[in-house]
Structure formats: structure tokens, C-alpha cells
Amino acid sequence: MNDGSAKDLGVSDTLRVACLGAGYFAQFHYDAWRRVERVRLVGSCDQDPSKAKATGLTAFSDLECMLKMAKPDLLDIITPPPTHFSAIELAIRKGVKTIICQKPFCTSLEEARKATKLAEEAGVIIVIHENFRFQPWYRTIRQALERQLLGDLLQVTFRLRTGDGQGPKAYLDRQPYFQEMPRLLIHETGVHWIDTFRYLIGEPEAVYADLRRLNPAIKGEDAGYFIFDYSNGVRALFDGNRLLDHAAENCRTTLGEALLEGTRGTLTLKGDGSVRLRHFGDKDETLLLAAQDWPGFGGDCVKNLISHVVDGLLDGKPLENEARSYLKVIAIEQAIYESDRKGQKIREFDCA
Numbered sequence: 001m002n003d004g005s006a007k008d009l010g011v012s013d014t015l016r017v018a019c020l021g022a023g024y025f026a027q028f029h030y031d032a033w034r035r036v037e038r039v040r041l042v043g044s045c046d047q048d049p050s051k052a053k054a055t056g057l058t059a060f061s062d063l064e065c066m067l068k069m070a071k072p073d074l075l076d077i078i079t080p081p082p083t084h085f086s087a088i089e090l091a092i093r094k095g096v097k098t099i100i101c102q103k104p105f106c107t108s109l110e111e112a113r114k115a116t117k118l119a120e121e122a123g124v125i126i127v128i129h130e131n132f133r134f135q136p137w138y139r140t141i142r143q144a145l146e147r148q149l150l151g152d153l154l155q156v157t158f159r160l161r162t163g164d165g166q167g168p169k170a171y172l173d174r175q176p177y178f179q180e181m182p183r184l185l186i187h188e189t190g191v192h193w194i195d196t197f198r199y200l201i202g203e204p205e206a207v208y209a210d211l212r213r214l215n216p217a218i219k220g221e222d223a224g225y226f227i228f229d230y231s232n233g234v235r236a237l238f239d240g241n242r243l244l245d246h247a248a249e250n251c252r253t254t255l256g257e258a259l260l261e262g263t264r265g266t267l268t269l270k271g272d273g274s275v276r277l278r279h280f281g282d283k284d285e286t287l288l289l290a291a292q293d294w295p296g297f298g299g300d301c302v303k304n305l306i307s308h309v310v311d312g313l314l315d316g317k318p319l320e321n322e323a324r325s326y327l328k329v330i331a332i333e334q335a336i337y338e339s340d341r342k343g344q345k346i347r348e349f350d351c352a
């Protein structure tokens with residue numbers, strides 16, 4: 001196993017990066033890669049050649065061909081879950097040393113475990129593209145928690161209010177596949193807060209969930225709650241409803257609002273990305289992070305994640321959300337659906 005430093009990866013001070021997938025979300029990846037230093041984009045592959053071509057990079061429609069011709073150090077997988085395992089397996093076989101894979105990672109916990117094991121045995125790094133923890137407001141909130149600005153944290157709430165889920169045309173203009181997904185709210189979107197709560201508070205010891213389908217035009221659930229219990233008494237509530245909105249010029253900046261409450265103060269995240277602290281007993285708030293005109297998606301979190309990986313690889317810094325650690329997110333997601341099905345709290349998250 002290598003330790004992930006540039007020397008061990010056999011790369012110089014520039015990473016050769018190739019991307020698989022050129023659909024809706026890939027636009028944010030290509031834009032971000034182009035703004036990151038110490039990177040050379042060497043190819044784009046999509047089964048639809050016109051999409052790969054439209055990226056302006058050397059275009060491929062076959063992954064094996066791209067890996068052979070472009071010889072990337074890093075493969076960025078931006079295709080849906082059914083493509084993940086075979087792409088990872090092929091990339092490892094063809095000598096790629098680092099893979100970034102979009103969430104949801106593979107089609108099941110079992111498949112994700114298999115991919116993780118394959119990579120570990122080959123000394124290949126897989127980082128899951130779980131970008132929400134890289135949103136600047138969550139970095140600010142975590143710093144505030146580390147500085148004990150809230151005293152003892154007692155509870156956390158995130159209200160997801162995307163406002164894009166009403167009526168028969170819901171999601172069709174941006175992500176039409178949402179309508180057909182048997183599991184939508186948690187598997188597609190709520191999963192970001194499974195990870196973000198872990199990033200901010202740590203590993204939960206139990207979950208409870210209550211999920212609903214409100215829009216009859218779609219297959220999966222589009223509203224619901226999950227609650228995480230922590231051993232120190234903290235509770236974290238995710239309260240999601242895709243039919244409702246929140247006060248924001250763009251409901252997709254933060255996708256909702258957060259409240260973190262402790263014995264000495266309260267933090268609020270607004271829909272413009274700003275974070276404020278109110279001390280216990282005060283009416284006034286202090287601004288900890290001002291809203292900005294961030295480029296890219298969600299406070300430029302795609303670029304933040306990509307830069308984190310590049311710096312980690314080239315400067316030998318530790319990486320967040322490597323595949324082994326991300327298995328926990330998938331296990332917790334399974335527990336959420338199990339809790340909803342059984343109507344009871346789930347305490348066992350099997351992710352070994």
C-alpha cells in the first residue's frame with residue numbers, strides 16, 4: 001500500500017486527469033478541474049460521443065480506449081451507480097492509481113465493499129465525491145464547533161426545502177431520472193447530510209426515520225425525517241421536503257437551512273450560504289461567513305473537493321471520504337430505509 005504521496009504514486013508535480021461521464025452534473029466537475037492548478041485534463045469519455053466532444057477535451061466513447069490512450073493518473077467517475085463497479089475494476093486493471101467516484105457509490109453496500117477491497121489490494125486510492133461537507137458554510141460551522149463557540153452542542157437541524165418537486169413536471173428539466181428512482185429523497189439527496197452530520201458531529205449510534213411520497217408523479221419518497229442519536233446525548237434531525245421552498249434567491253445554493261444549538265449559543269445557516277452566531281441570552285447575531293457570489297455548484301464545493309484530493313496526493317496530506325470510510329454512509333442510509341419500513345429505531349450499522 002502506498003501512503004498516497006506523489007512519489008509513491010509515480011507522478012510528477014502534475015496529475016493527468018481523465019473523466020468518465022459528461023452529463024448534467026459533470027459540467028461542474030469539468031469547470032472545477034479547469035480551475036485547479038497542478039492538473040492536466042487528458043480526456044473525457046461518455047457513451048454519447050457528442051457529450052464527450054462538447055467538453056472540448058480529447059473525446060472517447062469507450063473507457064478502456066481512453067485509459068490506454070490518455071494514461072491518466074486519476075480517473076474521475078461522474079456516471080450513475082450501475083457503471084461504478086465495472087469502471088473501477090477496469091481502471092485498477094489498467095494501472096490507474098487514484099479514482100474519484102461520484103455518490104451514490106456503486107449499486108449496493110455489497111458492491112461498494114467489493115470495489116473497496118479490490119482497490120485496497122491493488123494499492124489504489126478511491127475517494128467518494130461526497131461534496132457537501134466541502135461547502136464553505138459547513139467548514140465554517142465545524143470550525144465554530146471546534147472553537148466551542150456553542151458550548152455543549154445539544155441539537156442540530158437541517159431543513160431541506162428544494163422547492164423543485166411539485167407537479168407532473170418535477171425534475172424533468174434538470175434531472176429527469178429523479179422521477180423514476182424507487183428511492184429518491186434519502187438515497188439521492190439526503191445522503192449528503194448523512195455524511196455532513198458525520199463530518200460535523202461524528203458517528204451516530206442509532207437512527208430513526210419516517211419517509212413519505214407526496215408527489216404522485218414520482219416513484220420514490222420526496223419528504224421525510226431522519227434522526228441521529230449520539231452517545232453524548234446530541235440529536236441531529238434531517239427534515240426534508242422537496243415540494244416546499246425556503247427564503248433564497250437560488251434554492252439550490254444550500255438546498256435549505258440549518259440550526260445548531262448549544263448551551264452557549266446558536267448557529268444558523270441561511271439559504272444564501274451565510275452563517276451567523278447568536279450567543280445564549282442575546283438578540284443580536286455575529287456574522288461568521290458572509291454570502292458571496294460563489295462560482296460553480298453549492299459554494300464551489302466540487303472544486304473544493306477536487307483541490308483537496310489534488311493537494312492530498314501531491315503534498316501527501318490526509319484524504320477525507322476514502323471508500324472504506326464511506327461504506328459507513330451507505331450502511332447508515334440502509335438503516336434509515338429499514339427504520340422507516342419497520343417503524344422503529346435502528347442501532348446496528350453493518351459496514352465491515
Ligand SMILES: NC(=O)c1ccc[n+]([C@@H]2O[C@H](COP(=O)([O-])OP(=O)(O)OC[C@H]3O[C@@H](n4cnc5c(N)ncnc54)[C@H](O)[C@@H]3O)[C@@H](O)[C@H]2O)c1
Binds near residue numbers: 048
Ligand atoms: N454530488 C452531487 O452534488 C451530485 C449532484 C448531481 C448528481 N450527482 C451524481 O452524479 C452522477 C451523474 O449524475 P448526472 O445528473 O450527471 O446524470 P446524467 O444522466 O445527466 O449523466 C450521466 C452521463 O453518464 C453517461 N454514461 C452512462 N453510462 C455510461 C457508460 N457506461 N460509459 C460512459 N458514459 C456513460 C451518460 O451518457 C450521461 O451523459 C450520479 O451518480 C448522481 O447521483 C451528484
